[in-house]
Amino acid sequence: MxxxxxxxxxxxxxxxxxxxxxxxxxxxxxxxxxxxxxxxxxxxxxxxxxxxxxxxxxxxxxxxxxxxxxxxxxxxxxxxxxxxRVEAGHLLGIEIGAHRVAVLLADLSGRITGAASAEVAETAPADERLAQVRTAVTDVLRRSGVPRDALRAVGVASPGIVEADGTIRLGTALPGWTGLPLGDRLRRSFPCPVLVENDANAAAVAEHWKGAARDSDDVVFVLAGLSPGAGSLIGGRLHRGFGGAAGEIGALHLLGREATPEEVLSPTDVPLQPLDEAQVVRVFALAREGDEPARTAVDRYLRRLVHDVAALVLALDPELVVVGGWAAGLTGILEPLRTELARYCLRPPRVALSLLGDSAVATGALRLALDHVEEELFAVNPRTP
Amino acid sequence: MxxxxxxxxxxxxxxxxxxxxxxxxxxxxxxxxxxxxxxxxxxxxxxxxxxxxxxxxxxxxxxxxxxxxxxxxxxxxxxxxxxxRVEAGHLLGIEIGAHRVAVLLADLSGRITGAASAEVAETAPADERLAQVRTAVTDVLRRSGVPRDALRAVGVASPGIVEADGTIRLGTALPGWTGLPLGDRLRRSFPCPVLVENDANAAAVAEHWKGAARDSDDVVFVLAGLSPGAGSLIGGRLHRGFGGAAGEIGALHLLGREATPEEVLSPTDVPLQPLDEAQVVRVFALAREGDEPARTAVDRYLRRLVHDVAALVLALDPELVVVGGWAAGLTGILEPLRTELARYCLRPPRVALSLLGDSAVATGALRLALDHVEEELFAVNPRTP
Known part of the structure; x- marks a missing residue:
């Protein structure tokens, strides 16, 4: 005092x-x-x-x-x-994903003034993926006429568990990602702070900023894919967990030595390819057409998704669950989720689809950069812990 | 600003x-x-x-x-x-449980100066249970020579989902508990604020205050019984959830239309009695003696407990899990929990047994009363949100 x-x-x-x-x-x-x-x-x-x-x-x-x-x-x-002067500085939000990298450029008000993205092979090694990031950044800066030294902060979102210093503690979704000092690697390319965050966490922040969670401060964002991840806001603030691993609910199914997600959603004895989204879409289409093995597979998949989301909801008791990720685009995802959560959660949350879709992760990365700059510029006492 | x-x-x-x-x-x-x-x-x-x-x-x-x-x-x-003058006012911490009510009395430093408890039948209606609470309070005040109007705050911990005003939103563990305006009912008996909290939440606060979680601010406390409940601290603060339902992980097993906990831990076709702890202890003893049906039942029970705790850990990523409740006293609980969590959680937490045991819940209720008084007395600006 x-x-x-x-x-x-x-x-x-x-x-x-x-x-x-x-x-x-x-x-x-x-x-x-x-x-x-x-x-x-x-x-x-x-x-x-x-x-x-x-x-x-x-x-x-x-x-x-x-x-x-x-x-x-x-x-x-x-x-x-x-x-x-909102143009006195600029910010970047970068998404590094399995299939693509995406970059958003914004001014100090957070207004987006440029964007670039590039496809990346899911098998690309880390160096190649990072080279794609740098190319996309150079591209958007050049096209927007923004010099690199006008950047005030860069937010980066990536799959995996991210340590406080931006190192990937565990990242099985991308080749060569576990142990990668992602923050340090990218800091060499920028004259300003680089903040690294988990992709689902970033998406949660984005939906709260300008998506489906604008009206709620207690949110679980589910990044629904073959195996779901999640990001949570508590009282409007990102809940990262003690070691940055909060929301990694996809690991839950491993406990019972259950089938892998690739087996769960396969209508045959052969597991799906983990990153082959087209294959997944095909299974859902078959199920809609009445194909029995596909319907069984989709049912299994939905049951597990509901179970994982219910676990998050029971642990955290959010006001709102926002479902994003590619699986959110599949017909028949939302209703079972809503019905089952209403049935089994003691205080059922509202359930909504992501409004930002594909751009949620990069938008969240941008918002984290903006948060950093606002804290520097506007905080009355930024030194107070 | x-x-x-x-x-x-x-x-x-x-x-x-x-x-x-x-x-x-x-x-x-x-x-x-x-x-x-x-x-x-x-x-x-x-x-x-x-x-x-x-x-x-x-x-x-x-x-x-x-x-x-x-x-x-x-x-x-x-x-x-x-x-x-630590003696200038007094506080109460009250536990209302299925089998007993317990009351702790303390001075303004939080030092405990009196205690009382009473057995209650698990089938006792709400009025009878509350009458027992009042009797225990009167008893401890009289024996300690503390006048009722010296009370500055009363903390109350109870099973169930507790609304912000102290109403029990859902409380299946005690007869007549769901919908009970517990806070209002008890406020009539006291000249000071009465704060009502979920029992697992209170126990989490207690372990952080003077138990197994003194050195950690990011804690999940598991109140392990037939069906587990949990309380969480995030950054040293209780996480209640949007509707006070955070940590009610015991509902997770319902999702798969799975067996009830009473069936899971029964070595026969007849479910156990939900509140018969002696019966549970008997099953564990039989299992230790090598009785095959009992061992199978205990294995089932432990697998589910591990699954539920893992769900909490994956959702929240705490530094430490503290296991309390009556099941914490059973041999063979801690090791499987520790091993399985270390195996499946991406960033495994430390796992410790409750140090406060039976007194955790009442101690936590007392701490909540103390928090309230300290905020009033010592907060520099208590009006700031």
Whole structure:
């Protein structure tokens, strides 16, 4: 509690600067705010606001709004108006997946200004996959005319359990991924912080930002594939778990020495190929046409998915479950999930489909980069743990 | 962020008072602190500290330490010393279980100063169970010489899903429990706040306070019985879930339309009685003696327990799993749990037995009452969300 009474003048300047920047950014009036507006909104003194605005202009984050803008000129010199320069920096959100890499570029408001993606062979070794990432990044920066040193933060989402420093603790979905120091490898390519996150976690963040979970702070996002993963928000904050492994519910079926997912969804004695989505779609199509072995296989698959999602729901008690990943696009996924959860969960959550679909993971990676920058720019006391 | 710049003098007084009280309570020096000590520790001005101490003495929370105490008298009048009166108020922690009710009494430091418990028939209706609670409370207050109006907060732990207002949303373990407004019913008996919590949640809090989870902030406590329940701490804070139902993992087995727990652990075709613990102990004893049907039943039971705990671990990724409840006392529970979790969880947690045993639930209820009082007394800004 000592910090309440401490008096660090540089910290105080920093706080005031953040308060003014926040007010500039949040300004909802038709015209950019004047110094008088900022004094009113922040409750700070006029000299303090003036000092903060000068510093922000020097740093490039704020500029004087053009004279034409805003209220009609009356007599005399019009009051100076100021705006937050959302173009003062840029962010990247990167998805690294089994079949493709995708990159989103955004300004400091989080508005997306560019995108690139590339197919990657599912068997591609880590180096090749990372080379594809770098190519896609170079591509989007060049096409958008954004210099690399304008990047303020880069978010990266990848399958696997991600350690706090961005190392992949376990990543069986991609060749050569387990043990890969993904954060360190990518940091060499960027002049700014690189944040690495699990793909389902990133997707959960994305759905909360601009997808199906905008209205809920307690969410489980299920990345439904052959074997499901999940990301959770608790009170609006990502729950990573003690070792970054929260939500890896796909491992549950291993406990009973049960069939692998590839066996579960196979209508024959031959397991499916783990990453062959077309094959999976074919099984679902056959089931819809009434093919008996395919229907049995799909039933088995759905029962297991429901069981895994129920385990997450019972453990966490979210308000909302959002189902994404490729399996979310399959007909007949949502209803059994909803019905069974309503039947067996003691406090059943709402169940919704992902609104962001394929772009959820990269969007979440972008949001994590934006969170990082906002914390730096706007947090009143970023040093407080 | 406006509140940084606001100036509410009564809030400021309250903050200063809390800071001084906190310093008094935390004082680790051999003698009670003087005003000069408090000025040094808090960073507040001497008049502010004097004012705060006067107010605290008026409220009964602080008193002048006796003259004999502390440093040897030198020349002149010795400096006045002050102490936090831990006896200025009392707390109760109440466990309401299937077979018994238990009450713990403590002072404002959380030190336990009294205890009472009573057997209750598992078939007792809600009114009878509550009457037993009241009797046990009256008993412990009388024996300890604590007047009822000295109570500052009461924590109550009960099986079932507990709503924020203390109503039991679902409580199948106790007759007449579902829908019971437990908080309201008990509030009539007390002149202070009554906080109701799920029993496994309370036990998790207790193990973190003074049990097996003292060194970890990310804990799953498993209340192992025929059907397990669980409570979780994330970052040291209780995770209740959106509707207070987090951790109710015992419902998971229902999904597969599987056998009930009473069938799973029965060595015959006749299910066990849900609440007959002696019967359960008999099955485990038979299994140890080599009785084949009993061994099969125990194996089934352990496999399900491992599955349920694994589901919690995969969903939450805790640092530590603490196993309590009556099943924790059975030989042969811990090792299979530890081995299987290490085998199948992607980031296996440590697994430990409860240190508090039978007293975990009541102890956790007491801690919740203490949390409430500390928040009131010591929080710098309790109104901040």
């Amino acid at each position: 000592g910090r309440l009474t401490g008096g660090d003048p540089s910290l105080l300047r920093r706080i005031n600067s953040a308060v003014v920047l926040h007010a500039l950014r949040a300004s909802a009036s038709p015209a950019s705010p004047t110094l008088t507006d900022l004094v009113k909104v922040t409750g700070l003194s006029r000299p303090t606001v003036e000092g903060a605005v000068e510093g922000l202009i020097e740093s490039g984050l704020v500029e004087e709004a053009s004279a034409e803008e805003g209220v009609a000129r009356r007599q005399g010199r019009p009051a100076r108006r100021f705006r937050f | 406006g509140r940084l710049t606001g100036g509410d003098p009564s809030l400021l007084r309250r903050i200063n008072s809390a800071v001084v009280l906190h310093a008094l309570r935390a004082s680790a020096s051999p003698a009670s602190p003087t005003l000069t000590d408090l000025v040094k520790v808090t960073g507040l001005s001497r008049p502010t500290v004097e004012g705060a101490v006067e107010g605290l003495i008026e409220s009964g929370l602080v008193e002048e330490a006796s003259a004999e105490e502390g440093v040897a008298r030198r020349q002149g009048r010795p400096a006045r010393r002050f102490r936090f």
